[in-house]
Amino acid sequence: MSSDQPAAMDIRQLKAFVAIVDLGSLTRAAAHLHVAQPALSQRMTRLEAELKTALLLRSPQGVRPTEAGKALYRHARTVLRQLEEAAAEVRGGAGAGVTGTVAVGLPTTVAAMLAAPLLRLVRARHPGLRLQIFESMSGYLAELLANGRLDLVMLYRDVETPNVAVEPLLQEDLFVMGPLPAAAGDDAAATCPVAALAGVPLVLPSGSQGLRLLVERAFAQAGVEAPTVVADIDSLPLLLGAALDGLACTVLPFSALAALPPGATLAHRRLVAPEVARPVSLCRLASAARTPAVEAVHDLLLALARARVDAGAWRGVRLAGTA
Template sequence: MDTRRLGYFVRVVDIGNITRAAESLHITQSALSQHISGLESEFKTRLLERTGRGVAVTGPGRSLYRYAQGILRLEKAARIDLRNGTGSPAGLVTVGLASYSMASGAAIPLLRVVRERYPDIQLQLIQNLTVVMSQAVLLGQVDMALIYDPGHVKGVVFERVLEEDFHLITSARAPRVPARGDEVTLKQAATLDFLLPSEVHTVRRITDAAFHAAGLHCSIAAEIEPSMVLRDAVVNGLGATILPLSAARTYFAPDEVRAYRFSDAHMRTGMSLCTSEVQPLSEAADLVAQVLRGLLAEVQDGAARGYRSSDTVS
């Protein structure tokens, strides 16, 4: 299989237009079309459909796109590893990070420690993927992923590294929620409008399940996927949200929001390090995983020391 053709195919799917993809690749449109036709002949199936606006990927094309990302990543990792002549750990290590979690907050510390200890390891940190993170690990698109634990998924292993309770997060500019100390009830929270991710996200599913079990309605003002958009919307008082406290500490400055525990709901989640069950980690990836475990242990210790959540996120 010609990996160059796979790279061309991935670029066309990403851009959605053969002409613009050819320009970005610095080849002619006819040459790029021939490469795509060659792939379709090799796999004996149509991968792209031409439309008035460009191209649309077919079902088989989407499958090839996912596998191609993993293949191209492994090829890049091999080139980096083989070019290294220092004898120190080297290679490309890709880490997936769950949105609306403390995983984003671990990114900079992880990058800093890896750069200090293992300068020949190249990190690739990814948050938004076209498939769920566990499937990305399964397909070889990422080496590991720090995600909300979804339960059993065939082919991958989940190592629980952190457990937290969800908190109600409101803007410091908004009126205080009537509360007993740092605790609120679901009924009190149900009077608010919420900004949450879509129904497929773990944060949303846990929230919806808790309100439903209490016979209450969770009023959704807006579904927001980009986490920084949600951050700005909450800070500006456009709605409340629900997050683990460590995630709130990641997204918000201490004086921007207030955090409240739920006194009558068990809204708890676990973060897990997801790796392949069949493909062992490379030396470089294993070292990165060890660093990540150490950073998460510090986060867990910090959470265990307590806080005064109803004042601000601190």
């Protein structure tokens, strides 16, 4: 084969590469694929040689893709998904319905409202479809989307970028939760002015999370010094636990209360003056293939979220574009 001919990648190489990126480790990927690690490493070395570029960055902490590796990962997932859907359609015939794999990312508080109902709907309406649900903080999910590891993801943004298509869905109010000060507001109105939180110990997500920026902006608008953050915590159970233990207050959407331990209650009031809310949108890579499987899950997610709001099951939110 002449040196200017395209690399002859095979399906085994693509599957191995995707597994390595997904698992972040050659050792874990080898175990998952039931191959010896040296053989897997040699397979990746040959792939990099064929493509004449480095695809993986190796370190004691594991492996991660280079920029070229991220591009290959996105294309490899598309190719493998199309092959999987083709095989399922051939095996099942015309009556197989929607088939394939769809990876969905849900922030932890959104997952409390949508994850289990979505799984039930997919199983009932599209039994040939395999759903992958990633639950995490929004900052990490945005990174997974950018790397092509998610087909659909709920994110707290309402502005499109050249790479990400955004479909505004909800506006989600934020609440202060925990040992509220006496000046926190009116019990009957269940609200708390932001200014009442001046000097109150708070535990909040780190600065890489959008919620933290919203809180800091609200304090500035209220003419209050920066929030008194005693710990940066990127974990919903730990944020709620600190508030339950009376260590500090936190700021979260109402849906976060669904993650409380059974029988536990937590004082909470909606933030006002100014009101603090964030958009929730359904996002996908603008360049991603809109397969029947992805579109089926997309439609179910939209309908499910709207139904939960209309039924009053998802408190503290309103549909985008409504007052």
